Amino acid sequence: MNLTKRLEGKVALITGAASGLGAASARRLHREGAFVVVTDRDVEKGAAVAASLGEGAVFHKLDVVNEAEWIAVIDAVVAAQGGLDILVNNAGVGVLASVEDTTIEAFRFVHAVNTEGVFLGCKHGVRVMKARSGGSIINMSSVAGIAGAPDMAAYCSSKGAVRTLTKSVAMHCARKGYGIRCNSLHPAFIDTPMVDAVVNAHRDADRARAGLVKSIPLGRLGEADDVAAAVAYLASDDAKFITGVELPIDGGLLAQ
Ligand SMILES: NC(=O)c1ccc[n+]([C@@H]2O[C@H](COP(=O)([O-])OP(=O)(O)OC[C@H]3O[C@@H](n4cnc5c(N)ncnc54)[C@H](O)[C@@H]3O)[C@@H](O)[C@H]2O)c1
Structure with a gap:
């Protein structure tokens, strides 16, 4: 596919980019011209993704539950690249268990990564993006953040929180006039x-x-590229009037 370079000159950071949807998004944003900061807690796989992209990509180790790592990585990116324009809060984990079978430890673990990780990304992303007078934050929720699945109690809860956190961030940035858009994606089974x-x-x-x-x-x-295409769209100026939106990428699942 011939892609335009609509992200030329933009700097993008993606969490959980060593695998799956994060790696596909990294490849897509890179192909559309962005400088891509691949991050993951998995150093070996994350570094391999960045190396496969070649010029215009770097890897930083980032465990999204660790606020000190968020600050260090974002500040290093701003120092090296001059700013941050696109943040994809993609890292996530799942635990398959109903509300009756979920331990409090499992519940907290899932929320630490899926919800607190996104909160920390938004908090520190906004801090540097507002200095650049704009940006796009894309939070990876799920269809499970909109509809209930019986064996995904913690996962549904964590992804539902991402859905409304996204809208709060969007409204805050709009009210402040930061020029930062914030939207959530809701993939089905990819x-x-x-x-x-x-x-x-x-x-x-x-x-x-x-x-x-x-x-x-x-x-x-779904294919990982189905999601990566939506990430690239929301990241680009083509979506400049879109904020606070929840976009299902689900082959029609939620429309039934
Ligand atoms: N695959 C799907 O069908 C689907 C559907 C809806 C939503 N999602 C969401 O999309 C995102 C990506 O999922 P995927 O299918 O690509 O999963 P995946 O398991 O292939 O990749 C997840 C990546 O996140 C990383 N990660 C996990 N915990 C981390 C942490 N604390 N800090 C940094 N990195 C961490 C992992 O190392 C891995 O590289 C997740 O948020 C997931 O919940 C996936």
Whole structure:
């Protein structure tokens, strides 16, 4: 596909970019011309993604639950690149358990990564983006942040919080006139290691995968690039009048 360089001159930081949707988003933003800061808690895989992009990409180790690491990485990016324009809060974890089976430790772990990690990203992202008079923050929620799934109590809760945190950040930045937009994405089942883990948790993984496919009106699992394309759109000036939006990328799942 021929892509325009609509992100030329922009600096983007993506969390959880060693795998799945984060890695696909890193590749897409890079192809559209952005300087890409690949971050992840997994140093080996994250560095490999940045190396595969070549010029115009670097890797920084960033565990999103660690506020000191957020400050150090964002400040290093601003010092080296002059600012930050795009922040994709993508890192996330899942625990498969109903409300009855979820331990408080598991609940807190999922919220620490999925919700507190996004909060820290927004807090420190806004701090530096406002100095640049603008930017785009994209928070990775899920269809599970809008609708309930019985075996994902902590995950649904953590992703629902991301949905309304996003709107609060969007309204704050609008009121302050910072020029920073903040939106959330809500993918359904996208073919990544995270969905592999979900289907492999079933006794019959093939049947579980077929069940997921059947639930999607468009009749297939999503591809990581389906999400990366939406990330690039929201990151770009094409979306300059869009803030506080929740965008499902779900093959029609939530429209039923
Ligand atoms: N795959 C799907 O179907 C799907 C659907 C809806 C939402 N999502 C969301 O999309 C995001 C990416 O999911 P994916 O499918 O690509 O998952 P993945 O497991 O392939 O990748 C997640 C990445 O996040 C990193 N990570 C985990 N905890 C971290 C932490 N504390 N700090 C930094 N990095 C950390 C992992 O090392 C990994 O590289 C997640 O937020 C997930 O909840 C995925």
